[in-house]
Amino acid sequence: MDLRPLKVSEVNNYIKRLLLSDMVLSNISVEGEISNFKHHYSGHMYFNLKDEKGKIKAVMFKGDNEKINFKLDEGMKIVATGYISVYEREGEYQLYVKDIRSSGIGELYRAFEELKNKLEQEGLFSQDKKKQIPFMPRKIGVVTSSTGAAIRDIITIIKRRFPPCNILIYPTLVQGINAPEEICRGLEYLDSRDDIDLIITGRGGGSIEELFAFNDEKLARTISKLKTPIISAVGHETDFTIADFVADLRAPTPSAAAELAVPDVMYLLKELDNKYDELKSIINKKIKAYKLELENLDTKLNLYSPLNQLKDKKIEIDNFLRDLTYVMEKKLNEKKAEILELKGKLELLNPNIAIDKGYGIIIDNRGKLVKSIDSVKLGDEIGIILRDGKVLSRVENIDEGEKIDEFNL
Amino acid sequence: MNLTYEEAILELEKILDELESDDCTLKESIEKFKRGVILYNHCKDLISKAEGEIKILLEDEENTKEETFSMEV
Numbered sequence: 001m002d003l004r005p006l007k008v009s010e011v012n013n014y015i016k017r018l019l020l021s022d023m024v025l026s027n028i029s030v031e032g033e034i035s036n037f038k039h040h041y042s043g044h045m046y047f048n049l050k051d052e053k054g055k056i057k058a059v060m061f062k063g064d065n066e067k068i069n070f071k072l073d074e075g076m077k078i079v080a081t082g083y084i085s086v087y088e089r090e091g092e093y094q095l096y097v098k099d100i101r102s103s104g105i106g107e108l109y110r111a112f113e114e115l116k117n118k119l120e121q122e123g124l125f126s127q128d129k130k131k132q133i134p135f136m137p138r139k140i141g142v143v144t145s146s147t148g149a150a151i152r153d154i155i156t157i158i159k160r161r162f163p164p165c166n167i168l169i170y171p172t173l174v175q176g177i178n179a180p181e182e183i184c185r186g187l188e189y190l191d192s193r194d195d196i197d198l199i200i201t202g203r204g205g206g207s208i209e210e211l212f213a214f215n216d217e218k219l220a221r222t223i224s225k226l227k228t229p230i231i232s233a234v235g236h237e238t239d240f241t242i243a244d245f246v247a248d249l250r251a252p253t254p255s256a257a258a259e260l261a262v263p264d265v266m267y268l269l270k271e272l273d274n275k276y277d278e279l280k281s282i283i284n285k286k287i288k289a290y291k292l293e294l295e296n297l298d299t300k301l302n303l304y305s306p307l308n309q310l311k312d313k314k315i316e317i318d319n320f321l322r323d324l325t326y327v328m329e330k331k332l333n334e335k336k337a338e339i340l341e342l343k344g345k346l347e348l349l350n351p352n353i354a355i356d357k358g359y360g361i362i363i364d365n366r367g368k369l370v371k372s373i374d375s376v377k378l379g380d381e382i383g384i385i386l387r388d389g390k391v392l393s394r395v396e397n398i399d400e401g402e403k404i405d406e407f408n409l
Numbered sequence: 410m411n412l413t414y415e416e417a418i419l420e421l422e423k424i425l426d427e428l429e430s431d432d433c434t435l436k437e438s439i440e441k442f443k444r445g446v447i448l449y450n451h452c453k454d455l456i457s458k459a460e461g462e463i464k465i466l467l468e469d470e471e472n473t474k475e476e477t478f479s480m481e482v
Contacts, residue, residue: 136414136455146465152480155463166461169478189466189473265456268414272456275421276449282428283442290435 009088016086019093025084030056030095034076045072049080049095057087057094064098067176069212078102101209108208112215115242119217124224125245131229133249133260137197139166140261141190141228143183146171150204150233150254157258162265168196173213174203180216191226199226200257201243202233214241223247233257360384360391373398410451417455421448 006014019025032049039045043062048055058080065072072078082098102108119125140158144150146169158165170186173179183201190196201223203211213219214234223230223246232247233254244250251257302308355361362370363383370376376395384391412420424445428438465478 139461146478155478155480159460159463162456163460164456164458167463167478168475169463169465171465268456269453272418272449272452275418275425276446278425279421279428279442279445279449282425283438286428286435286438 008091012086012088012091015093016088019084019086027081027083028095029079029081030058031079032056032077034072034074034078037072037074039072045097047072049078056084057092058097059094060097060100065100065176066173066178067210068100069176069179069209070102071177072100076102108212112242115215115217115220116245119220119242119246124220129224131248133229133231134197136162136263137165137261139168139195139197141168141170141186141193141196141199143170143172143186143190143199143201144203144254145174148174148204150174150202153204153253153255154200154233154258157255158262161259162262164265165262175206175210175213179213180219183213184219184222187222187226187230191228196228198261199228199230200233200251200254200261201230201247202251202254202257203235204254205236205239211235211239211241214243216242219243220246231257231260355385355387360386373400410447412448412451414452414455417448417452421445421452424448 030049032051032055035048035050035055037045037047043065045060045065047058047060049058050056060080060082079101080095080097081100082096084093084095086093123129142151142154144154151169155167158167168190170190172182172186174183187199187201190199202214211234214232220242223232223243229248231249231251232241232243233251233256234241234243235253237252240250249260251260361384363385364370364375365381365383368375370382376382376398378395378398380395382393382395384393410417424441427433428441428445433441463478464475466473467476
């Protein structure tokens with residue numbers, strides 16, 4: 001049985017599917033020289049790639065060729081990456097180019113080094129030209145792609161570190177041949193405004209070709225003429241671009257640029273509150289010291305007050321009085337004791353006591369005590385006073401000598 | 410008060426130094442303290458202001474306008 005004849009379009013479509021399912025052809029890099037180059041007004045590029053023995057048709061659509069950062073030209077040696085498919089209307093296979101590298105990245109490096117040396121000698125990188133990055137910018141202008149990770153990182157970090165900061169985004173391409181022009185326009189526009197305190201320009205990481213927009217000479221010169229301080233933030237830690245050298249400050253990444261652009265509000269608050277505490281503590285210490293001094297003065301004043309002197313005198317007087325009383329009482333007691341002693345002695349001498357025991361007191365007729373035989377003569381009348389009365393007697397005999405022992409009393 | 414944050418902080422630090430140095434009278438100390446509190450409040454206001462705006466510049470034939478930018482996640 002014969003197979004049904006196929007239509008032309010069916011054949012082309014079949015071949016197309018065959019090519020697209022091929023492992024090698026569906027993701028291929030082709031090296032060759034550009035010929036018959038046409039940049040169509042639609043934005044697509046059409047050219048041939050050829051070497052000594054052959055050629056292949058190639059197309060690069062607008063969306064893809066916008067990302068290339070160098071100009072394609074006749075005879076240029078390139079490496080084109082993409083896939084091979086069929087253009088069904090013409091029945092032609094061709095290379096659909098997604099990306100182009102200049103053959104040998106060495107050329108890019110050489111261009112980079114040349115430009116870097118040139119600008120360095122012109123003094124564009126000089127440290128004296130670097131402007132001070134403001135400590136607390138009120139509004140930051142950002143020149144970058146509005147869809148990349150870079151702008152998201154920048155906004156997130158600025159908002160976290162310092163919420164009051166305003167951000168104005170000037171969206172641009174960040175890779176491809178038109179990127180430098182757009183970035184320059186953005187920078188000049190933001191610089192012309194008077195409300196922008198700081199500019200950040202940059203992009204996230206990428207291949208050296210993708211970052212190449214930031215190695216543009218015009219961009220470098222535009223950056224060096226800005227009056228507004230600018231931080232560059234291109235790619236990763238290890239990527240250095242010309243823009244980094246000209247900018248006032250190079251941040252290793254867009255996130256780092258945001259960190260460098262604004263202070264951390266939490267830290268500021270802590271620092272501020274510490275200062276406030278210090279202020280309060282110093283003034284309290286001072287007031288306390290003054291208060292203490294005042295209390296000391298008050299104590300001294302009291303010490304020298306007449307009221308106090310009066311009090312002291314009163315105590316002195318009280319003391320005197322107490323001493324006086326003591327001395328007086330002591331004297332009195334002594335005298336009392338003396339009197340008591342005298343009284344005892346006196347009592348011993350009291351004749352009444354002897355009379356009680358049987359002694360008598362002899363008196364003469366004139367009432368005088370007779371103490372000696374010399375006071376009387378024979379025949380005198382004498383009286384003898386006894387306990388209960390008086391005996392009248394007459395002297396009949398006088399015997400000289402101490403005879404008292406003869407009486408056995 | 411027109412001082413920037415840095416100017417205000419610098420003055421506040423100067424006041425702290427002067428107060429610490431013990432050279433001023435009670436009246437001067439109180440004056441400095443009052444000024445310090447004003448500076449503190451000023452700084453605090455500057456960093457506790459309302460959230461800043463995030464805007465994007467959009468161009469359409471000759472016109473540039475600013476629109477609020479929202480991040481699509």
